[in-house]
Amino acid sequence: MTDTSLENIIRELIYEGTEGEYWDFKEKPYIPESESDKNKKKQDLLHDIICMANNLSNRDAYIIMGVSDSPVKVIGVQNYKNRWTTEDYLDFIESGKKWAGGYIPKIQLKTIVTAMQNEIDVLIIKKTATVPYYLSERFGAVNPNQIYVRKGAKNTPKNKQAEIHDIEKLWSYRFGLIPYPKDRVLNYICDVDSWEEMISSSSGKSWYYSKFPEYTIEMFEDEEISQGGNPGFTIINDNQDSCPSVIQVKYHQTVMFRSIVYYIDGARGIVVSPKKSFLPIEYFQSDTIKLCFHYFHNSMELELSRLLIHMMFSFSGDPVSKDQIDSIPIFINEVEKSEVINFIQHNISYYEMKVLEYKKELKSDSHVPQQVDSMATTMMVKLALNDMRQQTN
Secondary structure, rough: OOOHHHHHHHHHHHOOOOOEEEEEEOOOOOOHHHHHHHHHHHHHHHHHHHHHEEEEOOOOOEEEEEEEEEEEEEOOOOOOOOOHHHHHHHHHHOOOEEHHHHOOEEEEEEEEEEOOOEEEEEEEEOOOOOOOOOOOEEEEEEEEEEEOOEEOOOOOOOOOOOHHHHHHHHHHHHHHOOOHHHHHHHHHHHHHHHHHEEEOOOEEEEEEEEEOEEEEHHHHHOOHHOOOOOOOOHHHOOOOOEEEEEEEOOOOOOOOEEEEEEEOOOEEEEEEEOEEOOOOOOOOOOOOOOOEEEOOOOOOOHHHHHHHHHHHHHHHOOOOHHHHHHHOOEOOOHHHHHHHHHHHHOOOOHHHHHHHHHHHHHHOOOOOOOHHHHHHHHHHHHHHHHHHHHHHO
């Protein structure tokens, strides 16, 4: 996960205004305020890690330190000088504790610095298939052979056992019974190092997921789409030629996702076609600029683009594909997209000026006017998204 991706996730969770099934806010880091408080803090930390590792969504979980929970507000932990590092947290869970079956939660600490220079420590508890996690020997008030879970926004109390159907659900994850194939595929797409190439030829490529080979990706040429011309988002490249192909993600013979993928900038990069929206923005002087390209965070289009870049171009160190993605706005969700539109409406004179500036920069005899309009609007929306996020941080 990139730092930018993590920042987007944490921003979205803070925006929710409440705690949830895979995230928890802590105003302070786990630093004991006195010697007598030390054991309790360690027990609380271990209990929280176990519950988050056993979240019923079976996904990456986040203990977000430096954010109060009532109300949800960024406080920051920068004034705490003795905060733990990733190594401290790893040493804590690995040393002197007996984990059932030898399975230990995978954790990582990341620090995010907001626009207001507040530091937020995020303890990431990684999603795995080896849930449920529990101790085989007691650690203070954390009982052995007792399964705790994160359900809703609550942890199972230390002196209680999770409900039987919740425990059964965790074991179903370990046995591979759930999630169902359509729900798993995005997680596998994000596991970029586990895909292996099957076929590579002038007419197409294919890969399989090494952990579950029944998941495959196919990319092949199609004469119908090759007649469509260059999409508007390619005009920012030095070489504006693009070559489209069909891309399919399959489970056995079932197509679970299908889209168009473009080799860009003289085949120096590759991206899956972003979404297109006609935005209801009322310009004072122009009503022709409506089309915007965009991605949504954690969408198949975005994550598949990142996977293809990793598999096909990471060896060259060429940043073209990454730059192409970064030039297109990535919304957290539909709500943020609507907020950006409202933000532009309330600052319409400024953003109309910016979109006209971008049109002037992009205009060329070789460009179709509609392509210039759509990319200029896309660049303007990207700017507005960044401006809005800086204000809210």
